[in-house]
Amino acid sequence: MTFTAVPLTLYPDIFPGPLGHSMAGRALEAGTWSCLPVQIRDFATDKHRTVDDTPAGGGAGMVLKADVLGAAIDHAMATHPGLPVLAMTPRGAPVTQARVRSLAEGSGVIILCGRFEGFDERIFDARPIEQLSMGDIILSGGEMAALMLLDACIRLLPGVMGAASSGDDESFEDGLLEYPHYTRPAIWEGRMIPEVLRSGDHAKIAAWRKQRAEEDTRLRRTDLWERHEGARDRPASGARRKKKD
CATH class of the missing domain: 3.40.1280.10 (SPOUT methyltransferase, trefoil knot domain)
Structure with a gap:
């Protein structure tokens, strides 16, 4: 189509x-x-x-x-x-x-x-x-x-970006800014790619990316972060959980 x-x-x-x-x-x-x-x-x-x-x-x-x-x-x-x-x-x-x-x-x-x-x-x-x-x-x-x-x-139409998952891990897709990216050379002007991204440990890499996405959103886009936090705190029924004293 x-x-x-x-x-x-x-x-x-x-x-x-x-x-x-x-x-x-x-x-x-x-x-x-x-x-x-x-x-x-x-x-x-x-x-x-x-x-x-x-x-x-x-x-x-x-x-x-x-x-x-x-x-x-x-x-x-x-x-x-x-x-x-x-x-x-x-x-x-x-x-x-x-x-x-x-x-x-x-x-x-x-x-x-x-x-x-x-x-x-x-x-x-x-x-x-x-x-x-x-x-x-x-x-x-x-x-x-x-x-x-x-x-x-x-860019989201089928085949335009190549891999079907190319648009899944970007800013705003899960209510957060996207994590930062790096590529070769490993060291540029004395600045090194974070060690975790060179570790080959995919679980640690995923955790690092999630943490950076949350940190950057909290610091740069308080509006997105507040909505993200609200969505996490809201139960499936749509009602907000009561805060404990």
Whole structure:
């Protein structure tokens, strides 16, 4: 099954962009996934092909028009029935690795890429659109965020990374940051690869990696660590264990 990416954008030439290279590029050539960008401007109805207008209530910038967006989304949904419709926006829910995996297990995505001040809010009331954010940052448009999301999905498609288990032991897969990696030379600028990784003792290596993943997550990402600790303390019923006095 081919994973179909349908970016709705004012700049379709951005795609596939960097996704035309390396693993994603080889997968594109092999037909593992396809990229079919749609020009939003094609759905404007006036002679100037207008896609935006000034914000209601005043303010700086321009807002993408709901009527144009609605027509573009309807076209994409009719052409690619069953694909989820996503909108890349800083007002969306933060993307998680779990959500990426669920998207990669599907048949593709329609991704609405914003520009200017964003979207007329009525489009989210009128169409089944999931709003997603790639982090607490502001980009010039949704295209860069869409490329990031697609890259995260494509690398998980069967055969793209080679070994089926390549994506199993990475940051966020078990709620933790990934453990640090090393490779030859064994000594570089006086710094040596940790002895345990050169021991050949797989049980000790696994324990060291788990410990480092936990330590680094606790020190660098307190938000992840708190969620990880909460999940460990929660019994299967979903109720929290009572703390002992």
